[in-house]
Amino acid sequence: MKNLVFRTIFFCTFVGIIVLSHSCERFENFLDKPPGVDVNEDTIFSNQTQVETFITTLYREGLHSTLAINDGTSPNPNSAAMANGFFGHSGTGNISYVGYTDEGQGVADWGDNRNFNKGLVNVTNIHHSDYRYHLRWYVIRRANILMERIDNVPGVTQSYKDQVKGEALTIRAMNYFEMLKRYGGIPIVDKRLSTTNLLEFPKDRRSIEDVVNFIVADCDQAASLLPNSYPSNMRGRITKGVALLIKAKTLLTAASPLFNTATPYLDLGEYNNLICYGNYDRDRWQKAADAAKAVLDWAVQGYASLITDKGVDKNYKYVWETHDNSEILLANKFVGTALRRNQHPFTHILFPGGGAFPGTYGTTILFNFVRRYEKRDGTPQDWDMNGGDDLQQKYDELDYRFRQTVGYNQSYWNATLPVLNLYEGQGHYTNCWGGHWQRKFVPDAINNGSGTAIPHNYLYRLADAYLIYAEALNEAQGPIQAARDAINAIRNRSGQPNVPTDLTPDQFRELVHNERTIELAFENNRLWDATRWMTAEDEIGGDMYGLQIKRVTRPTEHFTYLPYVPTQVGTRVFRRGMYLHCFIQTEVDKGFLVQNPGW
Template identity: 45%
Template sequence: MKRTIKILITTACLICLLFPSCKKNFLDKAPGVDINEDVIFSAKVQTEKYIAGMYQLGMPSIFAMRPADMGLGTNAVASTLGILSTYVNLAGITDEAINSQSNDAAPSAWNNGGVTNANILQEDLRYYLRWQAIRTANILLERIDEVPDADVTYKNQVKGEALFFRAINNFEMLKRYGGFPLVLKRVTSLEESKIERSTFETCVNSIVKDCDDATAFLPLDQSGATKGRAQKGAALAVKARTLLYAASPLFNTASPISSFGNAADDKLICYGNYSLNRWKLAADAAKEVLIWAQTAGYSLIDDPAKRINTISPTVVNLVVGNYRDSWERNDNSEIIIANKTWGSKSAGQFPLPMLLPRSEFVPNSGAGWNGPSITFNFVRKFEKRSTGLPQDWNYAGGNDLMQKYGELDPRFAQSVIFTGARMHKAVVRTPIGEHTPSKSALNSCQGGHWNLKFVNDGIDGGTGLEVNCPILRLNEMYLAYAEAMNEFEGPGNATALDITGANILTAQLPIIPNSALDAVNKIRLRSAMPPISTTSTADLRKRIHNEWDIEMYMEDHRLWNCRRWLEAEIDGNLKGAVWGLVINKLNDVTPYPTAFSYRPFVFMTRSFPTRLYLHPFVLTEVQKGNLKQNPGW
């Protein structure tokens, strides 16, 4: 539809410009860089290559990345540039999943409390790329007006894109570290690169300003040759995400959860005071995105015919629904901007091995890599579709597993592969628990489920359907508005609609919500879930958090939400018991078993030290002398 840009592979000359020196001086000016710049800004066609590099290196990803995926060649080449690679899905450090093999460094370090200031970049793979993207943006802002064959409209668009990339990369720093060194212009010397951390508030204000300035430059939407590039909505969404994080308990406080021991330094990692109005600013920013979307022709996917509220979990046919469409269909109406690194892929091609089980466990699935087994911690978040209340799982076990599954929120079957469920068109049913589980078989799928989300049913790569990697979506903005408005003024009054029974398949809620309840129920309605009705801020907060968990599953939100809500240390989130299901067939009905027993069990106990609410800066950067390390590290 609207966002189908293909990122160009940058030339060797461009790579030299993007990486002007070794990782130890990532802001230094490179020898000969002016000559390369003169070529780049001599004509629009050359500038476009440079902009393509900014997209390739500056766009975040919700999936694990390798250097080859980023156009950087082999691991050996990338390592000289300070860029690490990962072969694991980082959902495995949250209550969403556990990696199907436990010997990988990144999730193991998080799960056992072994994260240090020496290995933190196993998570923050793009740390050095982020600075290069910011440098690229600063150079574009400095020199774009020099391009002789570019008109004012094009130059303004590029300025907006550069500001957007500076903002989104700065946000990625903010959510991990708190305040960070702000680099708002080209750095040309080693001394000039020794920039100290700015306060948290200063960093937030800088990101918001870049987003506001970008909005003034960017077009309402992108079309034609520029489809897929940043538009006003992308900048507005980064602003909304930033202000939501800034209003959250981790940062919107007088006393950080881990303190430096003095008020001045604590302002590096929090505001140093609490303000209710920060929630209002976050709500207003999210609403601004929804208003833009209505004007620009974007909308939440909600076809009443696909508000599926009856699913037979024993049927091997494709499970459909609005929620599945929202993550499976590329360039759909609710994707504001996406990472377009990947084209059409087969099961064994990245990033799908990070989403699917290993092929030794399920043939025709994810090759020999490390896909996630989905935990019972996550599955038990799905409510009953009939009542909107929690499912009554028996922790002593039971023989009614398929009945339990069949009663759940329709998003369950559109997110998770359970026993007997379809994985994709080459694996129409998945035999979890159909054999008495040996120790090795149990260890391969300890959670009792595999992941479905972002696994396109046309997985053989012959359909032309790309792997979808959304970065900013409208469903997030509805949840952000609901959360912020609930904190600012409470649930409010839901729009007067009788949304019960059959009416749930045709009822409508306003595109621009009038209250927190309107916004969260807009999300639930498209999946035929009963609306939430409460007058309690605390109750609605809990329900909204659960909606974040379900709706944004596998989209790299859970880790950061647990931290910003100060909920990482709650048992079963990022700390404590990780639950799975032992599953066994109860009959041999032809052609497939139809009855299964289940028994919940704890297969891991995770650690989460309080200091890990913020990342430590990598040790080699702190040793340069300009960065004050976060508390506890």
């Protein structure tokens, strides 16, 4: 009996809650409570105004960041860092996801991506690669409470109740999807836990199939409840399209080689169903394609559209720079307004280092990533790994998205830094091991003094649905016309030609993989794509290249390049076990969770 009580107490910690009686539940962190006013759960659900405050906090806590791993070195969801929008102004959590992939490398030497890239992540430090693990359970609990209480709030319409349930279901699904792609099967908690029902709930991990079905069911129900759009003054709330896209992303992950297989990436014996389906089923790809098509059908009714009218050399930048454009389905709005040196949590990863903005570090973009860009005629660029003297010409030939994504030698960065000099002997070159700086997500209005630009920290956009549709259709039926049309819609708006009509399924797969890497660059997709495709050992691991760039003045000025492996980046290690995150050991020690293999 004593052991049972001990395990129960620790399970409460595992799900990120403090289970108290209904009457003494504490919700102070949900509200800006006036002095002397006691706020309890009944107060919060007493009218629509109070409910809206609860929902605002659910969004703030439940929506992750695309730009960086959320800060908060403590897993306590009540900590000051987490209460401040989960971005923090210091600490190792403020590291770009770019540095965890072959896209780039964070220059700051305190970045947690360093352990990950060296294969040194383990059961005691994995939380540095997923600061939100405990917070997600906290958010799921709040979503469950909201769904439980909303029907009894006086004075609200049925349409409002439906909308709120849809928002809560979508946020719950979103957080479960984020855990699915990191951990595989996880426990399912679909209602509030309390002292009276705690022992009735399963505490062990559920199968991949169960978790996928749970997320899909949440998305389906949410889509039936949510509006297609909102008035302009409510822009930023979850629509039907968001729920549909999360469903499509979930089914795409489920259909991919990591999970859709009879043989897991490593054997877990009798628990293999926690990390794979246990069989391959092509129909899983068709379900993902159908889900993506539902997003496109929703969009074509006028609720979302690709940006295509700004010019092939500007469409892409418009998407990531202009807030609330027609392509964005959901963005995280809880970001401070000041984007200038040392006064914003993202400056360390967005501002170039090397003296361009003193006190910042920046993210250097690797040659591995740059080599993925096609020329504008759709053919591969012919980079010479032994070096060359035509660097600027090669840059000028690349896909227009390159110059809108990457800061390269002699390129425009913004008004404050109109020319990047990334050749030896220049300040901008210092610590720029990859030979390039990140440009994407840096508004032109950024400056070194009193800038108030806000980075566009969006989570989901319509282009992803086109890419999911193309990938899943190819795997289900081959590179049929509908799959080609979907990929061409993305390519054409940036000036890239149609894909060839005679590609084999394998060739089309390779093209789609590369297109996702380019189109969704720096949007926290690359690591999860490489793991679900089972290509991470070769692409996230291995030699990471930069460029040594030199300026030559005679007989005419030109720039030479030489690919090299910088010692600061080196050869990365992606161990087989890293295809899924491990659970931190303190959680496993509670006796409920089976650890993922390889840890």
